[in-house]
Structures are given as C-alpha cells and as structure tokens.
Amino acid sequence: MKIFVPMDSAAKALGAEEVVAALRAAAPEAQIIRTGTRGMIWLEPLVEVEIDGVRHGYGPASPEDVADILNGTSPKALGPVEALDWMARQTRLTFARVGVIDPLDLADYEAHGGLVGLRRALEMAPEEIVAEVTTSGLRGRGGAGFPTGIKWKTVQEAKAPQKYIVCNADEGDSGTFADRMIMEGDPFTLIEGMVIAGLSVGATRGYVYLRSEYPDAIAVMRRAVEIARRAGVLGKDVLGSGRAFEMEIRVGAGAYVCGEETSLLNSLEGKRGVVRAKPPLPALEGFLGRPTVVNNVISLATVPVIFEKGAQHYADFGLGRSRGTVTLQIAGNVARGGLFETAFGITLGEVVHDLAGGTATGHPVKAVQVGGPLGAYIPVSGFNAPLGYEELDAHGGLLGHAGLVVFDENADMLSMARFAMEFCAVESCGKCTPCRIGAVRGVETIDRIRQGDGEAVPLLRDLCVTMKDGSLCALGGLTPLPVESVLDHFADEFLPRREAAE
Amino acid sequence: MSSPTPATEDIQTILAEHLHLEGPLLPILHALQEAFGHIPKAAHPLITDALNISRAELHGVISFYHDFRDKPAGRHVLKICRAEACQSMGGTVLAEATLAKLGVAWHGTTPNGAVTVEPVYCLGLCACAPAAMLDDRVLGRVDEERMGKLLAEAGA
Numbered sequence: 001m002k003i004f005v006p007m008d009s010a011a012k013a014l015g016a017e018e019v020v021a022a023l024r025a026a027a028p029e030a031q032i033i034r035t036g037t038r039g040m041i042w043l044e045p046l047v048e049v050e051i052d053g054v055r056h057g058y059g060p061a062s063p064e065d066v067a068d069i070l071n072g073t074s075p076k077a078l079g080p081v082e083a084l085d086w087m088a089r090q091t092r093l094t095f096a097r098v099g100v101i102d103p104l105d106l107a108d109y110e111a112h113g114g115l116v117g118l119r120r121a122l123e124m125a126p127e128e129i130v131a132e133v134t135t136s137g138l139r140g141r142g143g144a145g146f147p148t149g150i151k152w153k154t155v156q157e158a159k160a161p162q163k164y165i166v167c168n169a170d171e172g173d174s175g176t177f178a179d180r181m182i183m184e185g186d187p188f189t190l191i192e193g194m195v196i197a198g199l200s201v202g203a204t205r206g207y208v209y210l211r212s213e214y215p216d217a218i219a220v221m222r223r224a225v226e227i228a229r230r231a232g233v234l235g236k237d238v239l240g241s242g243r244a245f246e247m248e249i250r251v252g253a254g255a256y257v258c259g260e261e262t263s264l265l266n267s268l269e270g271k272r273g274v275v276r277a278k279p280p281l282p283a284l285e286g287f288l289g290r291p292t293v294v295n296n297v298i299s300l301a302t303v304p305v306i307f308e309k310g311a312q313h314y315a316d317f318g319l320g321r322s323r324g325t326v327t328l329q330i331a332g333n334v335a336r337g338g339l340f341e342t343a344f345g346i347t348l349g350e351v352v353h354d355l356a357g358g359t360a361t362g363h364p365v366k367a368v369q370v371g372g373p374l375g376a377y378i379p380v381s382g383f384n385a386p387l388g389y390e391e392l393d394a395h396g397g398l399l400g401h402a403g404l405v406v407f408d409e410n411a412d413m414l415s416m417a418r419f420a421m422e423f424c425a426v427e428s429c430g431k432c433t434p435c436r437i438g439a440v441r442g443v444e445t446i447d448r449i450r451q452g453d454g455e456a457v458p459l460l461r462d463l464c465v466t467m468k469d470g471s472l473c474a475l476g477g478l479t480p481l482p483v484e485s486v487l488d489h490f491a492d493e494f495l496p497r498r499e500a501a502e
Numbered sequence: 503m504s505s506p507t508p509a510t511e512d513i514q515t516i517l518a519e520h521l522h523l524e525g526p527l528l529p530i531l532h533a534l535q536e537a538f539g540h541i542p543k544a545a546h547p548l549i550t551d552a553l554n555i556s557r558a559e560l561h562g563v564i565s566f567y568h569d570f571r572d573k574p575a576g577r578h579v580l581k582i583c584r585a586e587a588c589q590s591m592g593g594t595v596l597a598e599a600t601l602a603k604l605g606v607a608w609h610g611t612t613p614n615g616a617v618t619v620e621p622v623y624c625l626g627l628c629a630c631a632p633a634a635m636l637d638d639r640v641l642g643r644v645d646e647e648r649m650g651k652l653l654a655e656a657g658a
Contacts, residue, residue, distance in 0.1 A: 010629065013641050014630055014642045041630050044630070171624075172624055174623065174628060175587045175628045176626070181626075213581075215640075217626075250528065253531070255566065255567050269525040270528055270553070271563065272562050331629045332587040333590040337628070337629030360591065373623075403628065405590055411590065416589075
C-alpha cells in the first residue's frame, strides 16, 4: 500500500506529522511517501492513498481519521485528487511535480520530466539559451516583472573572470508562499533552473539567499543541493558535460528589505542590507562587484519546464505581455486558500468568489490586498480586473509576487494603512530619508486622522508622493500604494462625509 | 537553546570553518548564535581580526538584522506572525492576548526564562492563518486554546 502525505510546512502546521505517526502505527507495512503540498491548503493534511494506480485524497485528515482512511470508509474521502475541481482547472507548468513526487528523490524527479530541460540546454550555445528564455516571454516573478531574457543577455555580454547566479528566496511578502512551496516540494527544479542560467551567462557559482523564517525550506534545499552534487548535477562536470556549476544555500537574518535585490547582494557579502543606488545594475556589478543574475525563485524554477516543453509552448499561455502562467497564492480570510497556477488573465472576482469560495468567516468580502505589503487594497468594485502585470497596473494595483490576501467586512482599513507605514518604519534600511523618517511620520499622521482630524488627509497624501519620489527602492517607493488605496476607496469609513468627498 | 560560556577556541573553530566562504560574515554570525544562543561579546574582536573589518562595521551588521541577539533568549522562542494575512484572520487579537497572558511585551521573556515572544513578518503560512512558530516548529490556524496548550508545553 502506497500512502502519500505532504511534508510541506503548511501541512505540518496543520498536523501532518501527527497523522503520519498514526498511519505508521496503524499500517506498519504501508509505504509512506512524503511529498510537497498540492496547494489545497484548506484540505491539509491531505492524505493520498494509491488505489489501482490512482491517488485518492482524504482530507483534512486528523489522527482520528486514520482507521477509516485505511479501511476505505472515511467520510473525508475526496475521490481521485487529480480530478478535483481545484486541480483540474489549473495549468500546472512550474508546479507540475509539487505534491506529486518525493521532493528529495532525484530518480522520481527525472521520472516526471526533471533534467530534460538541462540536458537540452547543455546541447545549446549560450546565446540560444538566452533566446529561448526571451521567446518564452518569462518575466521576473518576484514582483517587478522585468523580462528574464534581457537580464540574462546583459550578464552574458558582460566580460568578467567570475559571474554569479543569485536566487532571491527572501519571500517576505505577506500572502505569498509559492517560493516556500516549490523549495519544499520540488527543490531540484530550482537547482536545475540555476544551472541552466549559469550555462547561459557563463556563471559557475550560484547562491540561494533564503529567509530564516523558512526553516523547513532551508533544510530541504540544503539536502537537495547535496544530493544533486553527489549525482553530478552540480559540480565541476555537470552531467558529464565538462561544464561547471556549484551552488550554496545562504540564510537571511530577518530583514524584509533584503528581498530587494541590491540589499540582498550587500547582505550576501556580509554587510548591512542597505539598498544600493542603480546604476550600476547588478547584472554588471552585482555580488562582489561581478556580473550577477538576480532572479526570484519562481522565475528560475520555471526555466526547466520552458526548456523541457519548448519556449513557444510556455508563451502560448497568457494575456497581452504577461506570458505563461501565474502562480496565484490565495490567502487570508478565505474559505479555500492555497496555490493555483493558471494562465495570466483570470479576474480578481473569479479568484475570490469562485476559487476561494468567499471568506472563511462567511462575512462579505471587503477588500483584497494584491502583491504583498506594498500592494494596493482593491475594493469589490475593482474585482473585474484581470490578473496581468499591465492589467492590474491600470487598476492602480501591482501584481507583485501574485499573493492575494482577502479581508472580510470587519477589516479596519485605516488600521491596515497604519500597519503599512508601521511595517515600513520597522523594516526600512535607513538609506533614504523619505522612507526612514516618512514612515514614522506616516504612522503619526494616520493617528491624527483616526482622531478625526480631516486636515491630516492632504498631508498624508503629500507624504505619500514624497516617499514615492524620494526612495531608491520599492519599500519606501511602494508603501504609499496600500495607504493611498485606503484613502481612495475606504475613506468614508473613517472620515466625516464632507472630507471624504474632497 | 543552550548558552555555555563561550571559549575562545570554540569561537576560533567556528570562524575557521567559514573563512573560505565568499561573504562569510552572516554564516559566521548564524553559526555563533546556533552554538551559543547569541553572538557573544567575546567573539567580536576575533571576528573583526579574522575578516579585517572595524568594530563599527561588525556592530552595524549585528544590529541591522532582527535575528541576531546580543544576549541569550528564553529556552523557547515563540514567533507570532503580525503580517496582513494573519491579521485578516484575527492574528492581532491572538498576539495581544498571548502577550497579555504572559505579561510580556514584544521581544520580552517570561520571568521563568521559558519563552521569549517575538513578532515575525510572514512565515509563508498565509493560507492557514493565523500562524506562529515555536522554535522551528510551524503552527497554523492558531487560536487562543491551541496557543495556551503550546505555552504550557513550553513551560511558560
């Protein structure tokens, strides 16, 4: 008997270890395989039992359910997992293996299409590799949406004795967990993507800068790197090609701003994670002053499937200039939260009402914050917005890392605006005055508004403009976005009608 | 989290293990904290000598990052997420109730030294909020009852 139980930290946080212990006790002969999560977090811990070669799901499972699951009478039976509406409606390219395979079994990885992309890339000239990435239309999934192919081309054309691939795994945005999920559920795909990046730009060393808040992801990635090294996927002679690529996992130290690429590079060098002015671009003067590709986890983890299936296959999905798939992370106050990978273009309303099934509390939805702490709060009236980089921009939003946090009608929007400023004050690296001081003044100004001082509103708006114009990076530059969205859409909550109308 | 008196040889051993790295300072600080529960003052001159950096630079780095401590924490560290997704599910109320129950402020340690409570901004458990982490153990959909049990386990 084959039983699959996730070892993803969301599943663990909901009791997966207790369920596994109960399964081992009740069925010592069963083969229990630990996987990543399918992404249906409301069903975790999701136990899957293989019946006639088809995996049947049971969830959310508790130790008390184990006996019934094993004898086939469990009321928590969901049927074949792949046929569940949530799974069947997705286009899983980047996350194809997550929840399916044992994350640390390289043979299992290869049996599911792993290393096909790398083998193909090893046959290609560096320019061809970059051209393939450009054709795929892949853009940075960390938030900024910069075309990955152009970044790689810049590093490729730079002349230097040493170049680097740095993976930004400092996923600090609330509402986002795609990076964590793929590192815990399919770490080899990130490693493979980094090797391909290295081949294309001529980099022989790579680093994953992984946040310390993810101890499980750190452990899985470190073991995966060791396994890949022993199997010759990493090392002096990648898969017998004579080409070298070596990599290391580095752990962050709790600073949100280190998700900004130049802060990250400083941190990796052992300095304070203070933002650097650009230019010079990291592509030309990055880690230790050398040309460096800095890409987000999902961007790099998507590279293998582009090479496995072909760039055009990937580019055929999507909307406008947003090609391929977006890994939506549906979070906060939702009945069904989790990860949903689909072509760009799905609307916000479809995600919130249809996929997520409304709120967990059952109260009406008030707002969705899209793109993390620096993203706008979009009211229900904006739910017709399709999810794409430019499309959301037109609605005053920001797709960011594609995390969506849903709030019900009880949310106090002025408090959310205050929190945005407070968070910026805590996490500012201190380099730019409008961010370092402005965030503190922002909290004070919002407190004045809370006390009914309507005259503080224009002051707050003015402060937002100063922060946007006067900050080097997205922390100071985008913190105003959630604040302004609250002023724009929810002012009648906290202002007398007269001021709200201005 | 143990905090033996750091011996110079032990610190030197940790330094030696990391000096070959590119950008060794953060790995060194993590390793020291792992070994001693904090970054011991005694390590400062050894680090600055080994890396040829100034005391100011070292202080700047240690104080920049939330993770590094200059004195040991309690026997357990409880991190409660304060970020938006957890707030949408009552995280603020949970955090305030927990702090009140323990009679500590953020970053405070219970008088018996059992638990230090710290804020954290996102554990990536946003679809099962509110979230917390006790040492390296992740916890989702935490309510006051579950928190009470955890704190009892931790001896708070």
